[in-house]
Amino acid sequence: MTDESERRTKRADARRNEQALLDAAAAVFVTSGVDAPVREIAARAGVGMGTIYRHFPTRPELVVAVYRHQVEACADAGPRLLDESPTPEAALRAWVALFVEFLVTKHGLAGALQGDSAGSDALHAYFVDRLVPVCGSLLQAAFGRTGARHVPPVDAYNLMKGIGNLCIGAAADPAYDAYRLVQLLVTGVLSGSNR
Amino acid sequence: MTDESERRTKRADARRNEQALLDAAAAVFVTSGVDAPVREIAARAGVGMGTIYRHFPTRPELVVAVYRHQVEACADAGPRLLDESPTPEAALRAWVALFVEFLVTKHGLAGALQGDSAGSDALHAYFVDRLVPVCGSLLQAAFGRTGARHVPPVDAYNLMKGIGNLCIGAAADPAYDAYRLVQLLVTGVLSGSNR
Amino acid sequence: MTDESERRTKRADARRNEQALLDAAAAVFVTSGVDAPVREIAARAGVGMGTIYRHFPTRPELVVAVYRHQVEACADAGPRLLDESPTPEAALRAWVALFVEFLVTKHGLAGALQGDSAGSDALHAYFVDRLVPVCGSLLQAAFGRTGARHVPPVDAYNLMKGIGNLCIGAAADPAYDAYRLVQLLVTGVLSGSNR
Amino acid sequence: MTDESERRTKRADARRNEQALLDAAAAVFVTSGVDAPVREIAARAGVGMGTIYRHFPTRPELVVAVYRHQVEACADAGPRLLDESPTPEAALRAWVALFVEFLVTKHGLAGALQGDSAGSDALHAYFVDRLVPVCGSLLQAAFGRTGARHVPPVDAYNLMKGIGNLCIGAAADPAYDAYRLVQLLVTGVLSGSNR
DNA sequence: GATGAATGAGGTTTCATTCAT
DNA sequence: AATGAATGAAACCTCATTCAT
Structure with a gap:
């Protein structure tokens, strides 16, 4: 067995x-x-328990690793949707739907996104770093088209966190329709006014 | 000291x-x-700790008791606001603002409202029982006036829970504006469409 | 049952x-x-384990508590021996014998006296605070009598710690005579020279 | 490559x-x-960690191996110092100084010398086997010269262990002068009396 | 022979809850 | 009724040691 194949094994x-x-x-x-x-x-x-600590020394590292694939997929979908959708608003809605789908199926994830306001929590930080820019692009595109005099009534961070919050506990409560609420929130945002 | 006075004491x-x-x-x-x-x-x-258990055998009972006054105040404010406000929409917005104010200042309360969807959690059940009808009246009033052919895109339970969720972690994150987001959600709801 | 007797119970x-x-x-x-x-x-x-933590939140507190009586007895014996002994040298030797007796019978105690050099360790600090002054008085008395031109070749802290060290592991090794060694060290000290 | 050269490699x-x-x-x-x-x-x-276990199956074996050179040097120094020193007492003091120097600079070594009194501990056993005879020769020489009627108040094993103990924790406490204490102990020993 | 991933015992500490006083 | 001491389950994390590759 060669060194290389051994390493690979x-x-x-x-x-x-x-x-x-x-x-x-x-x-x-x-x-x-x-x-x-x-x-x-x-x-x-x-x-054994030790094996977890070897691979993921801290809990946030494990959580991030568990959801990394899906977060990356979400991030990648942003630009693509902007290209493929008929309007920027539609792109934003489609992306938001993806994000909700992701969060709702991962019980407890939405809640874990809270973290310290200081952004010190690794999981929270990862989500914010990776997705806020994507969400921001979509938001800006939607408002750019709507008219130069309009600016979004919330920034991407607030929108993201709001969506995340709306998804908390969604899977556990069949009577609660997080998807619907999020789309209504987006409607409110796109209406360009908070009054 | 008589038996009766002792009991009273x-x-x-x-x-x-x-x-x-x-x-x-x-x-x-x-x-x-x-x-x-x-x-x-x-x-x-x-x-002593035992005294807590005597008065409030379970934690939800204590939490409910702690916030009963404010929940009642919120419930009572519904009809009054409907009377005093120029429009039912304004009444809904005013009531929602009250509710947000309440939740945001009670650290951790919004999160504790989750509970089982079965309604088995005493805290969740109490909030729902007491406030959903109030919220429902305001919602119905707003849509009744808007036009007979319009129905609310969400029921009062969903709206309540959505508002509650949006308030989670608000106090801990100065960059997060729960009030703004809730009002945008209401805007979305009142726009009468989820698309 | 009165309040007082209840408390006493x-x-x-x-x-x-x-x-x-x-x-x-x-x-x-x-x-x-x-x-x-x-x-x-x-x-x-x-x-239960919790009971230990209630009474002695940290380990040093427990160790100190375990040996407090004997440390106090040792401390109290210093002045008494100075009074009762024919010479200050005899008093020092008698006190040192007491201290050795104490340490040798408490397996592991001598070793625990090490602690951080910073003196931050509670056990080490307690021993030093309580016994170094006593040992210092005896040392000074012995040298005062020996002649004004003599000063002790070590300070009380060094002597104490040296004695403590000599007692480490004494109980576990029948061939090791800590008492003898300590007295020889004292002889060396009283000889007034380290050369 | 031949089998033999491979083995050598x-x-x-x-x-x-x-x-x-x-x-x-x-x-x-x-x-x-x-x-x-x-x-x-x-x-x-x-x-890899496994390599340590292959070479040194137990920790004492590793410790012994690490310090073998220095222990041997100490052992070898004994006879030489006896030759070169003006007096046997000076030789003993010089050898003791070497030993102290060795122990003080090896953090934790002195403490590890304890081991079971049964001599079952490999590290303890090695030190004793190798150095007690050397120390014994020096001790005997010093007392032989001092006078036939004098015998050492302690045997070499006790003296060695005493010195070892005095060195415990020396490196960690700048206020503690192990060298001085050891020399005072030797002074006491050479004074020929333990009273 | 060497490697280092995996194991899991072992020690710590916290707190909800019970119950003797 | 009130107290708070006691309990012990539960969770965490660290390493010495083994063993498949």
Whole structure:
């Protein structure tokens, strides 16, 4: 066995474990929230607790890793939707729908986005860093077209956080329609006035 | 001292204790959230922990008791605002502003409203029971005036819960303007369409 | 039952527990050293772990409490021995013998006296604060009598710490005679020269 | 490559690894004590943790190996000092100074010398086996010269262990002068009496 | 032989809740 | 009724040690 193939083998092992952890964490987060006990996640992944700490020394790192794929997909969808949609408003609505879909299916994620106002929390920071610019572009495009004299009544950070908040607890309550509420919020925003 | 006077004395004692507990809990909730340690509340009230359990066997019961006055005030304000406001829409906006004011100043309260969708959580149930009808009246009034062919795009329960969600974490993040977002949501609702 | 007797009853309870803890800790310290697991001490005392934390929030506080009586006895013995002994040198030797007796019978205590050089460790600090002055008086008395031109070749802090060190591990090694070594050190000190 | 040359190559490899480990351990012991985490040592040596266990299955074996050179140097210095010094007492003092110098600069080493009285601990056993005879010769020489009727008030084992103990924690406490105390102890020993 | 990922025992600390006084 | 001491489950995190690759 060559050095290289040996290295690859080991990495494959570790990667398999890491994937098992991400899958387990995703599943546990759904049922027990992102603050679920480390032991529970480890047990579901079929690994020892130490293994979690090796791969993800802190909890935010794990949470970020669990949702990284979807956050990236969301971020990438922004520019694409702007291209493909008939109007910027439609692009914003479509993107918001994607974002809601993402948050609603990840129980507890929306709540975990709060974090310190200081932005010190790694998860919150990651979401903000990655998605606020995307959301901002869409928002600006929508208002650019609406008329030069109009400016958005909220900035992208507020809109993002508002959407995130509206999605909290959505999956657990069939009577609560987060999607509808978010679209109404967007309607309010696009109406260009907060009064 | 007669048996009766003794009983009366004890009741006065107990009532005084209960009030001290409510005041202490309100203060602690503001700084440490509604999940603050029991000990902290007891200490601030100057009573033993057992006393809390005697008066409020479960935490939701305590939380409900702490905020009962303000919930009642909110509920009472609904009909009054409908009378006093120039339009039903204005009444709705004014009421919503009251509700937001209430939630934002009570650190952690908005988050605690989640509870099970089954309505099994005492706090959630109390809020819903008491305020959804009020909110419903205002909503109906606004749409009744707007035109017979219009129906609200969301029911009062969804609107209430959406407003509650938008207020989560508002006090901790100066960059987040819950009031503005809620009003934009109301704008969206009143625009009569979710598309 | 009067308020006062009731209070006394409760205190008696707590005091009994505290004493059980001190006894258990003393016993466990002998076999497992002063870093013995909290659980072990709690188990031996027949109390829950939380009870230890209630009475002694930090480990040094527990250790200090365990040995306080004996430290105080040692401190009190200093002046008395100076009065009763035929010479100051004899007083110093007698006191040192007492101190050695104390340390040798408390397995692990001598080692625990190390602590940070900064003196930040509570146990180390307590020993130093309480005993160095006593040891200093004896030392000064011995040298005062020996002749005005003589000064001790070490200060009381060094002598104390040296004696403490010589006692480390004494109980565990029958071939090691800490008492003898300490007296030889004192002989060296009293000989008035380090060369 | 022949089998033999391959074996030789591997041995060179292994020896290089072992040396790297010894160097790394020596460095880490200075900063973190002889109980430093295995990982830390492995990392500094640039090898895997398993390699440490292959070369030194137990920690005492590693510690012994790390200090073997210096222990041997100490042992060798004994006879030489006896030859070169003007008096046996001077030789003893010089040797003791060497030993103290060694212990004080090796953070945590003195403390690790304790071990079981049964001599089961490999580190303790090695030190005793190697140095007690040397110390014994010097002691005997000093007392032989002093007068036939004098015998040392302590045996070499006690003196060695006493010196070792006096050096515990010396590096961490600038106010503690282990060298001075040890010389005073030797003075006491040479004064030929423990009373 | 070497590697380092994985394991899991072991120690710590916090707090909701009970119950003797 | 009130008290608050006691309980102990629960969660965290760290390493020594093993073993598959």
